[in-house]
Amino acid sequence: MSEKLVIKDLAKSFSVNGGKLEVLKGINLTIADGEFVAIVGHSGCGKSTLLKIIAGLETQDTGICxxxxxxxxxxxxxxxxxxxxHRLLPWLTIEKNVALSLNSHSKADCAARVDKYLSMVKLNDFKTAYPSQLSGGMSQRAAIARAMAPSPDVLLLDEPFGALDAMTKIELQDEVKELRKKEKSTMVMVTHDIxxxxxLADRVIVMAANPGRIRDIVTISLGEERDRGSADFTVYRKKIYDYFFESKVQEPEYVI
Structure with missing residues (x-):
């Protein structure tokens, strides 16, 4: 696979109470075209900041992205x-919310894309509804359709299912898997849910805090169809959980 995202020696800090707070330090990561990478870590380890740098919403102090x-x-x-x-605009219908990401497209192409992606997330019957008329899960489906409609090369997901109930979360996880299979997009997700x-992921990036850095990178060799109750799945889950119950945080041992 070719390289899609390359991050080298990346560092980021913020000014807090007149001082400097290091949020990220020495981040080195390469993500392949079409790969799904999940980033996990304690609150405050900088994982959302890293995602925002990839999105272009933040800039690093040093290093490259x-x-x-x-x-x-x-x-x-x-x-x-x-x-x-979901961040849908409440005064617009669902189809118009999705169309917001398509202002550079022709009217016919925009309509076709809106229909295509609302159909993918099972919301075609609700395109004239307003966000207030949808459940939380349906609103997040609409947000996924809006993000996917321009056919981005990279889809960035910042705790997208964190506010949903358990069953809705599982349903949307499966829909994201299907979207990835159809669209072949590179996906980078930040999550607290191991x-x-x-x-979902091909690789899981385990981050440590103070400052945020990569502790380990776990390759998930389970294939596309994954059984949450299988022994192999449990082994991977426990391996990652164990990082968060160790009393001592070690420095990363290698650079990817």
Missing amino acids: DMDGQAITQPGFDRGMIFQE EEAVY
Whole structure:
């Protein structure tokens, strides 16, 4: 596979109370075209900040963050982003919310894309509804359709199912798997849900905090069809859980 995202020696800090707080330090990561990578870690380890740098919503202090060999300096339609909250505009219908990401497309192409992606997330019958008329899961489906409609090369997911009930979360995880299979997009997800990471990702990036850095990278060799109750699935889940119950956080041993 060719390289889609390349991050080298990336560091990021914020000014807090007149001082400097290191959020990310020495991040080195290469993500292949079409790969699904999940990033897990304690709150405050910088995983969402890293996702925002890839999205072009934040800039690093030092190091590089390239996509297809070009430095990422601003947001672009080549990267779609889904947040924990759906962020739909309440005064627009669902079809018009999805069409917001397609302002550079012709009217006919826009309509075709809206229909295509609302159909993929099973919302074609609700395209004239307003966000207030949908459940939380349906609203997040609409947010996924909006992010996918421009056919981004990279889809970034920041805790997209964190606010949903358990059954709705599982349904949407399966829909994301199907979208990935159909669209062949590269996907990078930030999540606190280790089971979700093992279920969806090709690799899981385990981060440590203070400052945020990569502790380990776990390759999930389970194939496309994954059984959450299998022994192999449990082994991967436990391996990642164990990082969060160790009393001492070690420095990363290698660079990818």
